[in-house]
Amino acid sequence: MSMDMTEIQKIWASVIKQIKTEIPESSFNPWIAPLVPKSYEDGKFCVLTGQSFAIQFLRLKKYTNLIEDTLSKELGGHVEFEILCDEQLEKKQIKQFQKFLAQEEQNEKNETSKYDNLKKMQSAPKLNLKYKFENFVVGENTKFAYAASTSVAKTPGEKYNPLFIYGGAGLGKTHLMQAIGHYCLYHHPELKVKFVKTEEFVNDLIASIHKGMDKNAGMSAFRQKYRNVDVLLIDDIQFIEGKERTVTEIFNTFEALHNAGKQIVITSDREPKYIQNLPDRLRSRFEWGLMVDVQPPDLETRMAILCKLARNDNITLPPEVTEFLAKTYSNNVRELEGAYNRVTAYVGVCNIELNIDSVKQILNISDTEKQIMLDDVVNTVADYFKIPAKDIKSQTRSQKLANARQIAIYICRELTDFSLNEIGTFFERKHPTIIYSCEKIQEDMQTNTALKNIVNEIIKKLKN
């Protein structure tokens, strides 16, 4: 694969911009700024230097690795980076490229203001500003999902349609999906992007069906809303399980958009074939484009995620703390991030030294922690609410029981090492119900202090 020169220059300009913040000026200005991009062919990106010492220096300082990583990310796949020395490289060429850089910067400034305006004009796409490609750490676990997402973002509606991203909770599905949205808004400002959680879609649909006398008007407004877009991002599609009317509506929306060449991106906690009662026609459409999974990150990637968070916050995490956190929270990035947030918030307020001991204290991790079993949780919750333990696992749906049950599920997830599936089997409930319970309690606790106190109280009891 080869690329035209302007494209190559643009890529190099973007790489330079990214690494500039990570390399001291005293190294950047003399050795990196004067590099001139030469070619990008067969996965190898080549730049020229006029000073042979630059090659040695950049390797020695491991800046070549940083450049290689940044290039790989920029181009969405592994890229080899090479610096060649060309003693004939003239000041003129260097000057020319620097002029190009200055021009790029100007363009970007113009584009940013254009983007700001557009952002205001467009109906709020409800994207979280944090969920951009720049903030995503790519590891072995997500490299395909990342590559597919960037590719879709660059050419929406053209290549992989739909893009179906699936995998466990807290592994970056929503992040990647929204990153596609951000990228499209920024780079293709003429496109309409819509992000919707499946639950929201369901609620919206129900509201439209029941809208007063004029049902048709309600439905047509609903359809207009989801079909009059260029990029539709549907999060957590597994929630359509068993909702017939929603399935039909999603199917029709899908058909309308797909036929018109519009991009659809879907996330799910599992593959389409494991979503129950999903009609074949819809399942096969979900599988039409590209299906990619996200896996739990390995230790290095988890450490890289923490470093990135710390760098964004301008905090230095001692390496042993990074490693400790990464080892303790191994299969859910959301939890890893949660721990990081708790630790850094605490340290910021209390001004204590950050080390493994203080971190353990903040996170309530004790060395001799006894293994808490699922039964312990149910018994303690039942005790607290003064209800029979067996009722918690029953199918009864009274508000009080449902609430106690959700709390029990949440605590099981938080305090034990059992997987979602194991917890599901234990409570005789499906996987999405377990996820829903955990997320609901987690969310409610943020605003409901009474609930938070109850949960903490029960956790304290369990730990003693």
Ligand code: ADP
């Ligand atoms: P999911 O939708 O798969 O449940 P999210 O996309 O909501 O997970 O990710 C949970 C949290 O973890 C988010 O705050 C997200 O930014 C962060 N996160 C997940 N994966 C990564 C990654 N590879 N790099 C950086 N942050 C990540």
Ligand code: MG
């Ligand atoms: Mg999600």
